[in-house]
Structure formats: structure tokens, C-alpha cells
Amino acid sequence: MxxxxxxxxxxxxxxxxxxxxxxxxxxxxxxxxxxxxxxxxxxxxxxxxxxxxxxxxxxxxxxxxxxxxxxxDTTHGNPPLLPRDGSDNWVTMARMGTAMGLLDGVAVWNRELRRPVHERSPGMQVLELTRATRTLDTLEQAVADGAYQGRMDAARIALGAALGWVERRHRTFDWRKGHPVLAAWHEAIEQTPSFMATLPPIIDY
Ligand SMILES: N[C@@H](CCC(=O)N[C@@H](CS)C(=O)NCC(=O)O)C(=O)O
CATH class of the missing domain: 3.40.30.10 (Glutaredoxin)
Structure with missing residues (x-):
């Protein structure tokens, strides 16, 4: 492979x-x-x-x-990272969806910033800022309420990768502001060996 x-x-x-x-x-x-x-x-x-x-x-x-x-996730005999049989009441899938949605939105926003200045759409940037902020607000409450905790799973991986990317590759956005619980969650997950081994290089966008 x-x-x-x-x-x-x-x-x-x-x-x-x-x-x-x-x-x-x-x-x-x-x-x-x-x-x-x-x-x-x-x-x-x-x-x-x-x-x-x-x-x-x-x-x-x-x-x-x-x-x-x-x-x-089909190649091992351990509990799945992403249950697809409803055995967790679809919780991991639901949480992963929110994290992937955050990532997709910020990726669109970031792509906008990589265009020449005169080609950037202010409307698009405001739309994505609003989407990201709204999603982070929801995630802040969810994590405070105990979501995205416990053993490593697909939802934790997706949220960690999304926040790690905003932190290191979309630095124009002060995502930590107003999201202290999420910021602490992010710091903790970045300390796990699989996250440390895959840390993206910092770039200023
Ligand atoms: N929906 C795809 C998105 C993958 C994606 O956009 N990857 C980017 C890097 S972050 C890429 O390869 N971009 C190359 C390009 O835009 O040509 C997935 O989930 O794998």
C-alpha cells in the first residue's frame, strides 16, 4: 500500500x-x-x-x-475509528461531519486568499468567516459538554486536523478568540504521537 x-x-x-x-x-x-x-x-x-x-x-x-x-477502517479487527453500523447512535459520524464541514469551509476561504488581491471576493471571505465562526461556536459548546473526547476516533482526528490546519496554514483567522475550551482541546490532541508525527509546516496565509 x-x-x-x-x-x-x-x-x-x-x-x-x-x-x-x-x-x-x-x-x-x-x-x-x-x-x-x-x-x-x-x-x-x-x-x-x-x-x-x-x-x-x-x-x-x-x-x-x-x-x-x-x-x-475495514482492514483491522479493532473497534472502528468510524462506526458505520449505528452502534454508537451515529455520534462519531455526526461529529466528523461537523469537523469536515469546518475544514471544507476554511479550505474555500484559504483558496480565496491565495488568489491575486484583485481576484479575491470579499463576499466569499465574509461568508466563510461567518460559517467558520458559527461552527467553532457550536464546537466550543460541544467540547465543553464532553464531545470529541475519549479514545481516538474519526471525529477527533477530523477536528484535530481541521484546527491544526487553521492554526498553521490559515493564520489570518484568530480562531482561538472566544473559543478557549476548543483551544485547550486542540493543544492536547496535538501532543498525541500520531498528531505530532504529521504536524503541517507553518505558512502565513
Ligand atoms: N475532498 C477531498 C479534498 C482533498 C483536497 O482538496 N486536497 C488538496 C490538498 S489540501 C489538494 O490535493 N489540492 C490540489 C489541487 O487543488 O489541485 C478529500 O477529502 O480528500
Whole structure:
């Protein structure tokens, strides 16, 4: 099995953390690839050109972090990181959805900031700021009420990767302001070995 990733990608980080948590990391080949590059070594495997991309031993190529996650979660006999049978009353899935929604929204916002100034849409930026703030407010209360705690699972991984990405790759947004519980939660999860091993490099956007 081989994972194609980029060090800064939060979507790839979700899969990289899952590989570590599931004990699959040591036996998984890894290749860091360039993005938005016509010469990228990723393109023969994934014409969409996005990470994460996972090549299975039989040559099957899986893309999309969630689908890769589904696959990885079938390869071990331990309790699933993401129960898909309702055995947890769909709690992990619901929480993961909120975290992925936060990440997707901030990714759109961040993409806006990477455009030349005259091409950026102020309306889009306000929309995404509002979405992110509203979601963080909800998460602040949820975490204070005991959500996203306990053993590592898909929801904790997704929220940790989302916050870690905002913290280190979307620094224009002071997400900690008004969210002290979430900030403390983030600091704690970044100390776990799977998070420490996949910390994205800081970039100023
Ligand atoms: N929905 C995809 C999103 C993956 C994604 O957007 N990855 C980014 C890196 S964070 C990428 O590969 N971008 C390359 C590009 O935009 O061309 C997933 O969940 O895997």
C-alpha cells in the first residue's frame, strides 16, 4: 500500500493519522508529491491531482479522504475509528461531519486568499468567516459538554486536523478568540504521537 500526500494537506493528514492509529504506518509506503503541477508524480495515479491518494497492493487507487478512511477502517479487527453500523447512535459520524464541514469551509476561504488581491471576493471571505465562526461556536459548546473526547476516533482526528490546519496554514483567522475550551482541546490532541508525527509546516496565509 502506498500513500501519496503533501505535508501541508489537512485531508492527507487525516489519513496519515489514521494509518498511525491503526498500526498500518510502518508497512505503508509514502510519497510526498507536488500539487497543481503538470509534472507531479501523482497524476499517473490520480488524474484529479489531489491528496490523499492511496494505492492498494492490487493496484486499485483510492481517492477522497473519507473513502480512504472507510477502506482503512475495514482492514483491522479493532473497534472502528468510524462506526458505520449505528452502534454508537451515529455520534462519531455526526461529529466528523461537523469537523469536515469546518475544514471544507476554511479550505474555500484559504483558496480565496491565495488568489491575486484583485481576484479575491470579499463576499466569499465574509461568508466563510461567518460559517467558520458559527461552527467553532457550536464546537466550543460541544467540547465543553464532553464531545470529541475519549479514545481516538474519526471525529477527533477530523477536528484535530481541521484546527491544526487553521492554526498553521490559515493564520489570518484568530480562531482561538472566544473559543478557549476548543483551544485547550486542540493543544492536547496535538501532543498525541500520531498528531505530532504529521504536524503541517507553518505558512502565513
Ligand atoms: N475532498 C477531498 C479534498 C482533498 C483536497 O482538496 N486536497 C488538496 C490538498 S489540501 C489538494 O490535493 N489540492 C490540489 C489541487 O487543488 O489541485 C478529500 O477529502 O480528500
Amino acid at each position: 502506498k500513500i501519496f500526500y503533501s505535508a501541508g494537506s489537512p485531508y492527507a493528514r487525516i489519513v496519515r493519522i489514521a494509518l498511525i492509529e491503526l498500526g498500518l504506518d510502518a508497512t505503508t509506503e509514502k510519497e510526498e508529491v507536488t500539487l497543481r503541477d503538470p509534472a507531479s508524480t501523482l497524476l499517473p495515479y490520480n488524474p484529479v491531482g489531489r491528496v490523499p491518494t492511496l494505492r492498494l497492493d492490487d493496484g486499485t487507487v483510492l481517492t477522497e479522504s473519507l473513502l480512504i478512511f472507510f477502506h482503512l
